[in-house]
Amino acid sequence: MAETTISLNHLVKKFGKQTVLADINLNVTKGEIVGLIGPSGAGKSTVIKTTLGMEVADGGKATVFGQIMPNRKLLSRIGYMAQTDALYESLSGKENLQFYASMKGLSKTETNKEIAHVAEVVSLTPDLSKRVSGYSGGMMRRLSLAIALLGSPELLILDEPTVGIDPALRRQIWKELNQIRTEGRSILITTHVMDEAELTSKVALLLDGKVMAFDTPQALESQYQVNTIEEVFLKAEGVKS
Numbered sequence: 653m654a655e656t657t658i659s660l661n662h663l664v665k666k667f668g669k670q671t672v673l674a675d676i677n678l679n680v681t682k683g684e685i686v687g688l689i690g691p692s693g694a695g696k697s698t699v700i701k702t703t704l705g706m707e708v709a710d711g712g713k714a715t716v717f718g719q720i721m722p723n724r725k726l727l728s729r730i731g732y733m734a735q736t737d738a739l740y741e742s743l744s745g746k747e748n749l750q751f752y753a754s755m756k757g758l759s760k761t762e763t764n765k766e767i768a769h770v771a772e773v774v775s776l777t778p779d780l781s782k783r784v785s786g787y788s789g790g791m792m793r794r795l796s797l798a799i800a801l802l803g804s805p806e807l808l809i810l811d812e813p814t815v816g817i818d819p820a821l822r823r824q825i826w827k828e829l830n831q832i833r834t835e836g837r838s839i840l841i842t843t844h845v846m847d848e849a850e851l852t853s854k855v856a857l858l859l860d861g862k863v864m865a866f867d868t869p870q871a872l873e874s875q876y877q878v879n880t881i882e883e884v885f886l887k888a889e890g891v892k893s
């Protein structure tokens with residue numbers, strides 16, 4: 653059986669009186685890209701934050717690499733890209749990467765090699781010496797993604813990594829994500845871009861605080877008798893109301 657990287661069992665999360673996650677069950681196995689989709693406000697970021705232990709669950713269990721989260725020791729094995737960028741704007745792109753590489757414990761040689769690679773993946777090589785305060789929103793997203801990729805983590809958790817990124821570069825980034833998958837590493841990714849959901853190993857559709865559907869894109873399309881994940885999404889939402 654494939655090794656489980658993330659396992660969410662009956663996860664519950666409330667904010668005050670609002671139950672955002674009612675009963676989340678989801679597994680991500682080694683070498684798999686799992687796409688988390690759902691309407692705005694469905695709780696995708698909350699799933700991610702609870703998985704990482706940044707939010708404390710009100711019920712259920714989140715394990716990563718077989719260990720209950722939060723667990724600080726595991727964080728060095730996880731590359732996380734949040735929806736909001738955590739960048740040092742007075743530093744250059746390269747200095748930001750160097751800072752995060754040192755946080756991840758990379759050696760000087762590894763740091764140089766890794767920075768060259770991740771900057772290339774997100775097409776930031778010519779802009780690395782510029783201060784981040786002069787970056788566009790899309791460039792900041794790309795730098796955040798490059799930081800998450802640093803050190804080849806076994807697990808990547810990416811919250812809408814391709815927002816504000818043009819189609820050609822998006823394609824290049826997905827090429828890298830596929831490469832990561834073939835290396836046996838795992839990815840949990842949220843997206844609003846349904847074309848991207850088609851590229852995942854499995855799609856989890858989040859509705860009403862639950863995972864309403866979880867399967868390969870092809871299986872979901874045949875189950876809902878449609879041709880695209882976008883139609884699955886619309887049909888699932890329609891069935892709800």
Ligand SMILES: Nc1ncnc2c1ncn2[C@@H]1O[C@H](COP(=O)(O)OP(=O)(O)OP(=O)(O)O)[C@@H](O)[C@H]1O
Nearest residue numbers: 667668672690691692693694695696697698699735
């Ligand atoms: N820290 C918080 N305190 C109170 N409410 C919160 C908090 N974080 C999230 N929520 C609420 O939980 C719900 C789910 O938010 P979340 O950001 O997880 O949704 P999402 O599916 O990621 O949305 P989007 O696609 O728009 O990014 C929303 O109603 C939001 O207002």
